[in-house]
Structure formats: structure tokens, C-alpha cells
Amino acid sequence: MARSFNELSTEQFRLKMRTAAIRIYGDLFPGCVMQDLREEGIKVHVLDKEFGVDTLAVLPSGQWLSIQEKYRRHKFLVNDRLQINPGEPDFTQETMNAFGTPHEMPGEWFKLGAQLYFYGWANEDETDFEKWVLIDIAKYKLLIESRGGIYNVGITKCNKQHGSAQFQAFPITAIKEAWLRTHHNREPLIVGTL
Numbered sequence: 001m002a003r004s005f006n007e008l009s010t011e012q013f014r015l016k017m018r019t020a021a022i023r024i025y026g027d028l029f030p031g032c033v034m035q036d037l038r039e040e041g042i043k044v045h046v047l048d049k050e051f052g053v054d055t056l057a058v059l060p061s062g063q064w065l066s067i068q069e070k071y072r073r074h075k076f077l078v079n080d081r082l083q084i085n086p087g088e089p090d091f092t093q094e095t096m097n098a099f100g101t102p103h104e105m106p107g108e109w110f111k112l113g114a115q116l117y118f119y120g121w122a123n124e125d126e127t128d129f130e131k132w133v134l135i136d137i138a139k140y141k142l143l144i145e146s147r148g149g150i151y152n153v154g155i156t157k158c159n160k161q162h163g164s165a166q167f168q169a170f171p172i173t174a175i176k177e178a179w180l181r182t183h184h185n186r187e188p189l190i191v192g193t194l
Contacts, residue, residue, distance in 0.1 A: 017129070018036070020127065025118075028181065031060040032060070036054070037054055037055060051066075051112075051114065053066040066116070071129075072121045074121060076089060084155055084170060088172065090154075091174070092168070093168045095156075095168055099164045099166035115138070116135065117135040131182070131183065135175065153170050154170025155168070157169050
């Protein structure tokens with residue numbers, strides 16, 4: 001019997017880390033109200049399904065910022081064997097869903113319409129983010145295009161778990177020019193201002 005969406009380990013991890021992400025957003029955007037567009041599980045909001053928007057940060061003025069999110073487990077931050085360049089955690093960008101199946105379709109990269117990308121690695125006990133980066137998606141897209149497109153950056157990999165996704169993996173530092181802010185719990189660093 002197939003497990004429900006909420007029973008998937010990836011979804012349970014996301015929900016566990018959500019509180020830490022909301023706290024960070026509150027620090028970045030004081031007074032904001034967060035709207036999770038994935039609250040209905042597989043009955044996702046059209047902005048998430050079609051444009052890669054996971055969350056809206058509604059600012060006190062009523063204006064909002066759209067955010068794509070990716071939370072990674074601690075092992076991807078610290079295990080050199082899980083990194084393309086040991087010592088540098090990878091950024092992964094999905095390029096195909098259901099890769100190699102009759103249901104294959106373009107992945108997140110080809111419909112990424114959010115304004116910002118929050119990419120974070122959990123601490124060991126999964127109570128906070130040890131490192132996170134906030135990325136300007138327009139700058140990120142232009143940077144990738146200037147390098148010949150997504151398939152010319154990093155290494156192509158496949159994930160057989162939860163949907164057979166194909167993705168590109170490359171060191172997060174490869175897109176440093178698109179970072180707006182970043183934080184590492186041992187070495188806080190701000191790149192630019194908001």
C-alpha cells in the first residue's frame with residue numbers, strides 16, 4: 001500500500017525544519033506573515049505546482065515576496081563523500097521529474113518563478129539550520145545562462161527516491177554572485193543587504 005504524502009521522510013523532515021525557516025524569515029523580513037503554499041500536501045497551490053513558489057512572505061505593507069525552499073539534512077553539509085568538491089556543500093537543481101518513465105516532465109528549473117530561493121542545511125539534531133543561503137533567483141538564472149545553461153553546470157545525478165528526479169549538483173559557491181544573504185552558525189556572513 002502506498003504511503004501518504006505526509007508520511008514520506010522528506011516531508012516529515014521539511015515539516016520539522018519549517019519552524020527554523022520561519023524564524024529566519026522573521027529576522028530577514030521583520031513583521032512578515034508566512035504563507036506555506038504546500039499546506040495541502042499533494043493538493044498544492046498553483047504557484048507551487050506551476051511556478052516553484054513554496055512560500056509567500058507577506059510584508060507589513062501587504063506586499064509579498066515569493067520563495068522557493070530546499071532543506072537538506074546535516075550529512076550533506078559535512079560529509080565530503082556527498083559533495084562534488086569536498087568541503088563545499090552542494091546546491092542541487094531539479095531538471096526532470098519522473099526521469100526515465102512515461103511520465104517524465106521538465107523539473108523545477110524550467111518553471112522556477114519564485115523571486116528568492118532559501119537553501120539550508122540542518123544542524124545535526126535537526127532543530128535549526130547550521131548553514132543557509134538566500135539566493136536572488138533572477139541573478140541565479142542569468143548566471144547559469146551565462147555559463148551555457150543548467151546542463152553545463154555541475155554534474156547530472158538521479159534520485160530514485162520519491163519520483164525519480166534528475167538534477168544538477170554543483171558547489172553552492174559556484175553561484176555566490178547570486179547570494180543575497182548567508183549564515184553559517186560558526187561564521188555568520190552577510191553578502192549584500194536587504
